[in-house]
Structures are given as structure tokens and as C-alpha cells.
Amino acid sequence: MGSEAPIKLPVIDFSQLKTNNSINLSIWESIKTDVFKALIDYGCFEASSVVSIDLQESVNDALKQLFDLPTETKLRNTSETAFHGYVRSPKVPLYESMGIGNPFIPENVDNFADLMWPQDNPKFRESIKTYSKKLRELDEIVKKMVFESLGLEKYFGEQMKSTSYLLKVMKYRAPEPNESDIGLHTHTDTNIMTILHQDEIGGLEIQMKNEEWLRVKVSPNSFIVVAGETFNVWLNGRLHVPFHRVVMNGNMARYSLGFFSVQRASILVKTFYEMVDEEHPLRYKPFDYAEFLKFFYKEGGIQSKFALKNYCGI
Numbered sequence: 001m002g003s004e005a006p007i008k009l010p011v012i013d014f015s016q017l018k019t020n021n022s023i024n025l026s027i028w029e030s031i032k033t034d035v036f037k038a039l040i041d042y043g044c045f046e047a048s049s050v051v052s053i054d055l056q057e058s059v060n061d062a063l064k065q066l067f068d069l070p071t072e073t074k075l076r077n078t079s080e081t082a083f084h085g086y087v088r089s090p091k092v093p094l095y096e097s098m099g100i101g102n103p104f105i106p107e108n109v110d111n112f113a114d115l116m117w118p119q120d121n122p123k124f125r126e127s128i129k130t131y132s133k134k135l136r137e138l139d140e141i142v143k144k145m146v147f148e149s150l151g152l153e154k155y156f157g158e159q160m161k162s163t164s165y166l167l168k169v170m171k172y173r174a175p176e177p178n179e180s181d182i183g184l185h186t187h188t189d190t191n192i193m194t195i196l197h198q199d200e201i202g203g204l205e206i207q208m209k210n211e212e213w214l215r216v217k218v219s220p221n222s223f224i225v226v227a228g229e230t231f232n233v234w235l236n237g238r239l240h241v242p243f244h245r246v247v248m249n250g251n252m253a254r255y256s257l258g259f260f261s262v263q264r265a266s267i268l269v270k271t272f273y274e275m276v277d278e279e280h281p282l283r284y285k286p287f288d289y290a291e292f293l294k295f296f297y298k299e300g301g302i303q304s305k306f307a308l309k310n311y312c313g314i
């Protein structure tokens, strides 16, 4: 009675993977097994020790400064892609977000910083640039491990070239006493993979395969790596793609960020031929991710919990 251990996400430590800048192969193999299993069983895991506590703290400070800017300044963050610039919406009243495309390209961070702080903010620039490089490295490592686990190495380089990235920074204000505590509604990520970080306030909840909701609490410099629907289209549904949401509690604002990898427009998302056999019949038709996003945002796909399956499922 009450003795069942609470479910916890698998924790995978990447800090020993490289010694003197070269990969330790036996550690690579052991982490690879854990990563692949976690993405099949949970669709996510905690990646620990990817950045230093100091770097994480300077990014946390940067986010607070950014969201404290006047709304008219934040509105300068625009994008051709819906929801990639500054977002505020009555549908998610606690939520506010901004985006930097391909943030490991220094010029993209500089352009964003120039818009927000014409008088300059060198600390913001430097911390976001270093941080984004680390996140991109983690993204590549995790994907390479999954590709290797399934004998798909030959596709890896090509897939990485057809990927673009978005660093989305988010603030959730605390709800008023008569307001809902939902910060972000239940959804799956439709992109390839997301690397999330939340501050000490917490609030991220992930649904397990048994439908139980797990309130995620991780170390201050850890990330939660989450498989997205596009990844599962490539792999014909072999991964678990978890529903997740943000539920606020307490009276403090919450800050989080997500490093989203997305298939570039005009390069079709399609299942690898090797992933289809009698036991695994083809589950998805090829599609263009940018076209899907138009459907998602304009034709009400966003209302559906199964938007991508509705769009391209067989």
C-alpha cells in the first residue's frame, strides 16, 4: 500500500561521452542503448549535465530580462512562419513566447538581440550562442544514436541537412485566483524532436504509456528530450510520442525554453523504406511539413489531438 515507487523519467548522463574532445566508444554504446529504450518506452528522457550550472543560470537571467521588455519591443520578433515570432493568444492566456531561428548561427542571435536591445546586451548574445551550440550537439548525438540503433546510419547526414531549428523561449504568468491553471494544453510535438528546459517552478506534465500523468521535476541544468511526430513518421511509429502539457501551480511566473528541430519545407517527410515490413505496415503518407503546419494552424488541425495522424495517416 502506497509502496509503489513514483514513476520517474529515465535519466541519461552525457557528461562522460567525450574525453579530450573525442568520443568514448564504449560509453557511446551504453548511452545509445538507454536513449533508444527511453524513446520507445517513454518517448522522452532527462538528459543531465549537458551544460554547466553557470551557463544555465545566465540563460535563465537572459529570459527574465527578455520578457520584462515592453510589449512593443517584443513585437519586433516577427517570423514568416506562424507561431515562430512573438506569440500571445487569448486561447492560452498565461503563455507568451518568442523565437530565434537556427540560433547556433551567431548572426541570427545578433539580429534578434539588436531588435530587442538596440543599445546592446552582450551577455544575452554570448550565453544564447554558447547554449544553442550545446543543444544542437545534443540533438545530433541523440538522433545519431537512434539511427544507429535501427541500422539507418546512411540517412543520418542527409536528414541533418534537411533540418532547421527554432529556439523558442516561453514565459507563463501565474493564474489569477479565478483563472484556469492550464499554461499549455495537452499536445504532442509535431516536429522531429524537442529539447526542453524548465526553471525551478516546474509545471511540465508528461503522459506515460499507461495514461498516468507524470509531473516532471529535473535537475536545474538538465533537459527533457521529447520525441516528435515527424521522427515517428520516419521510423513508421516505432517511438512513443508523448502527450504533454503545462499546469501552473503557485503564484510565481514560470520560464522555459524549447529547442525544436523541424524538417525544412519542400523536402518531403517520409518513412524510411527499411522501417516497413509485414509486421510494420506503412502508417503514414509522405508530406511536406510546411504544408502540414498551414493545415495545423489555419484549418483547425490545432484543435485535434491527432492532427498529424489525421493529415497523413494511412
Ligand SMILES: O=C(O)CCC(=O)C(=O)O
Pocket (backbone or CB within 6 Å): 170, 184, 189, 196, 197, 198, 204, 244, 245, 246, 256, 257, 258
Ligand atoms: O513550456 C514547456 O515546458 C513546454 C512547451 C511545449 O511543450 C511546447 O512548446 O511544445
Ligand SMILES: [Fe+2]
Pocket (backbone or CB within 6 Å): 187, 188, 189, 194, 244
Ligand atoms: Fe510541446
